[in-house]
Amino acid sequence: MAGKRRYEDGCAFAQGLDVVGERWALLVVRELMFGPKRFSDLKSDLTGIATNVLTQRLTDLEAAGVISRRDLPPPTRGRVYALTDWGRELAPVIEVMGRWSARNPRLQFGWPLSVSAAMMSLGSMFDPSRAEGVEAALQFDFGGELFAVTVADRRLRVDPGRHPAPQVTVTGDQNELLPVLYAGMPVAEAEANGLAVEGDREVLRRFATLFPMPDPAPLPVTAT
Amino acid sequence: MAGKRRYEDGCAFAQGLDVVGERWALLVVRELMFGPKRFSDLKSDLTGIATNVLTQRLTDLEAAGVISRRDLPPPTRGRVYALTDWGRELAPVIEVMGRWSARNPRLQFGWPLSVSAAMMSLGSMFDPSRAEGVEAALQFDFGGELFAVTVADRRLRVDPGRHPAPQVTVTGDQNELLPVLYAGMPVAEAEANGLAVEGDREVLRRFATLFPMPDPAPLPVTAT
DNA sequence: CCGAATCCTGTCCGATACTG
DNA sequence: CAGTATCGGACAGGATTCGG
16 A cells, blocks of 8 residues: 655656656566466566565555556466556557667676567667668577567567567577677577577567667766 | 666667656656756656656756756856767657647646656657648747747658748747547637737648547556 | 465655754 | 755665565
8 A cells, every 4th residue: 555655746757657667667567468377477587576575566656557466367376467458558658768778888798688678679779770671580489488579661560479480599598698799799600599589580680780879879978 | 887687688678768867857858858947947847756766867867868068158147058970869768658648637737847847749740641732830929939830742841940931929838729629629718828829820720620639548446 | 285474674765854 | 156054755675574
């Protein structure tokens, strides 16, 4: 419940911060972006979140209309949390802010990304102007979570589930793939690191050129 | 300073939240979007912020490279805070999130908007598809803060300062103009409320059709 | 075992008073 | 004008416990 600390500001943006501006809230949304999850999945994907905080966020986000909870039918007992249509419309917010954050001069590359974070980052970093004439159909399998990724008509699609006709299939840990996309690591090196690539490696290599990293912003002139 | 509570998440988006995800941070950025401001201006435009919190945010945002502080040359004693180039790139983040928030089913219209909030909302709500063939040149004067607003080539520009050749000039309180843009209030009614309109009222009337309000998202099925 | 409620502790926020 | 000092209270973080 909570005493609901709010900005009393007529600005819709500020009222949006009242809904999803609290700590962890947008990360919960990010984790649900590709489909419903259970409490324990959220807890393990959001490393560091406390159970009571997660409970609180789920309660608040449901009350606001951003997510909904559903009880699973037997035999799979349990409940899952899913974005509402309105909640799913936060995807551009996450993508645009992710793109801004890519210029963070203090960006850290050491920490791992969750599967959802890695897949959302594709939409953030995709550059349509580089996709002229590119057609690609990829399937990713990150520990059993499948994604169908398609580039066509200068657009990128990232859908949960199996791809009907992939040209290349990538299986392994998402954190082994990301250096190929964002740091120019050769595909062969990622394979040596444990990533399994089946099919047309050239499609993956070409795909990896569509996600340019922007230059980092300047650090402040720390007069400390 | 401070023990800097951080998500230790490799996701650039999450690291962006580490920079501008704290309470009030993005509202400070919003207030600086059209030019530098002094501490006391920020304090009065952000109704409800405590001075120590504002100090803390300005310190943190400067350390992160989002804003910079400059001491004014004599005779105007004092210092001002300005966005860095990287900080200015947060404009799309605020606009996209503002657009999402416009569908908030609990959106409150009672509270006033600051001048910067009102001007940022134009960029959020502008619909290019409605601006086909529209050319408009407006000047707004909100208590001495001037803005040059231009629609041309299906694009909207909102710049601080005087417009070189306005077709219509609006003077008064920004909160008297907004119902004309977002709630279909007739220009004449806003004038009766105290807004001063000089020049071609038809330009303003046409301008007001470019900012459609989306349907609110459904409220959750409160099964309390 | 999953989802959540309940401690307790530490940090951050909010409001006001005060100072260079 | 531009902050600092102070303090109560709200919220986050972590561990433990409870109910289905």
